[in-house]
Amino acid sequence: MPPTTSTESTEKIKISSNDGVVFEIGQDIIKQSSTIKEMCSDLGDLVYSMPTPLPNVKASILKPIIDFCEHHKDDQPPVVDDDDDDPNKDQFEPKRSDDISEWDQEFIKQFTVKEGTLFDIIMAANYLGIKTLLAVGCKTIANMVRGKASTEVREMFNISYDPPGQGLNAPQTPSEGDNSTPSTPLPTSTQRQSSTNSDTNQTPAVDPMNE
């Protein structure tokens, strides 16, 4: 008899990719995917009787994702909700992308820009609501972009570029638009140099310090 609350259950459920491959996963993987978790609570006991379809993920991506979750099943759930939806939220943690663990680095290497699989992983991680995997994917791409000139970035992602003003793809030159400058004035006051040598004409005076 399947228990009523899925969070306490130790039962496995089946999920299927959009190309028909079925996988069996346990609670420790389910809890890492907010989407699957939600599906379980929505479908109730049905999840135990038939595979839950994931129409947006194909098997060649779903399988490695399950491996990723398997490896991370004992991780602490993230304390601070890394929430990019609210543009006004205070950012307290420094945004680092050099802190991907070795295992994760090796994992993500199997997916490339060229074959489009890296993109697939990120899309799948987003769809499935697996924040850790999404972060790894995003950081990986950020690391590819970092330090590169714009021409190198275009080459890497094969982005067509027409010279400014001539093509559909060209960015507006940054000087267009709002011309506001910061309203608090930056320093303009005249300054003085310190090179005056003043006379020292003191008589030696009392100093409670021992010499």
Added chain:
Amino acid sequence: MDVTISSSDCNELIEMTLNEIPVNKKSTPNYEQHSTNFLEKFEQWTDNEQLNIVEDLLKRMHHYQLGKINQFLFPMLQRDFIGQLSAKGLEHIAEKILGYLDDKSLTATELVCRDWYHVVSQGMLWKKLVEQKVMNDTLWHCLSEKRGWNRYLFRQMLQNGETQKKHEYYRQLYPQICKDIERIETNWRTGNFTLQKIQCRSQNSKGVYCLQYDDDKIVSGLRDNTIKIWDRKTLECTKVLTGHNGSVLCLQYDEKVIITGSSDSTIRVWNVKTGELLNTLLHHCEAVLHLRFMDGIMVTCSKDRSIAVWEMNSPTDITIRRVLVGHRAAVNVVDFDDKYIVSASGDRTIKVWCTTTCEFVRTLLGHKRGIACLQYRDKIVVSGSSDNTIRIWDIDCGACLRVLEGHDELVRCIRFDSKRIVSGAYDGKIKVWDLQLALDPRSPAQSLCIRTLTEHTGRVFRLQFDEFQIVSSSHDDTILQFNFLNFNNPDRVPVTTAATSNRHLSHHNHHQPSAPQPVSPSLPLSSVCSVSASNMLLATLSSSDTPSSNVISSNNNLQSQVSTTSTSSTSSSSSQTLTGD
């Protein structure tokens, strides 16, 4: 042949082409018309239908055609993440990716293409970058407050009539901040500062032994036995605290109390807001040379060679926990954190003690003469000595990491932060040193002293500094403020006239000559009259801009009148900045 193509005719058309296989095909008449119709139909089909037809089409083409197709197919398959994500309405992921970038990379990504540019601006990524810097870098944080652009960060605090800042604002702001920081750094290196001078006008015994400042006030301890509190904006003395029977040699304050040590051997605790004397601690047998307190613990040291560790439960409940002995001469300075207490003495040694157990840990040896000043923070101890040198030590292993030479006389006061060491000496000189370079053993010795400031005309007894300023006090009875921010605030009372081309020390104009200074309600009635009388006297004299000794003596008479007891005393003497070379 004039054929109107319908959906079912398409297949027919293709079959006709197959069956006929003409060797030399002629261009199709009305090709444009046909292809447009065909494409319109094509767009209406399902994905699978489209895939099927394309597959069939491809099978009917020859190798050369397929090669051409591959040429324009391959680039289409390359993934432009940002473009793709934007197209799918997943800009927030695109923003997340680019949000990891530093400023240089972000500038490059903006120039990649329009889509990428849009992600950066829509995601307000420049704003986020500034916010991150402000949260993680003290210099950015302090600068944001000083310059005021912090109110445009996070949840923007707008003033009257202001509108929300858009992303272009932050794109310009970031490099402007970087320039600002560079400029300040250059000011430090070239000795480019605005100087503000406070004349303390001590009566008989001149000299200011100790000080501490914040944004609003400077609290100073003087050789004339008083504590004087100065307003940062007006440079006026707002309070005089009396009670000590000897020079005030050391002090520290927090949001509640000022604690002072004196050559009268006592330690006194005062209310920082009202100036009321709260407690007098009698323990040391000789002058109390230095004190530090933090988190309910206070450590004091004395000419009597001992160090006392106190527990502070409240301003009126302070008891001795331990007395540390071991030094063979006066203990001139002490500092501590939750790990170690560090003391330095005329006996040429620095001693390290465990804070929790008060057990002695080790001695740092190296200075050739007595040590006059010291600061300890994180793992680093910086000390200044009568041997004219400064030493940097690692506290855990006791090793001396660097010896800084350059001062010509006794190094009397010293402070450091993450970037710089600032030291003051007996000859009145203040030196600024590069701490990071000094910690690197490869740096040549000549490169370490960034600047020498020679504004004081007497021994520099105490200094404190931060990213933007140095405040120092001296035997020459002045307190100097070196401002490297060169902040030009039109709202402020103009007390400095650094704008003059005069290379000499700034002349500070006495302001508001006609209005009598506000008087604290706690003053007894008789002194109230004296205060306003004195102020009016000062007012008439200063309007003719001739400072005279009459003014000085009447002012000082006033001060000795105002406080003879240890109760709170305020003296609203006017700006102590008339020139006196």
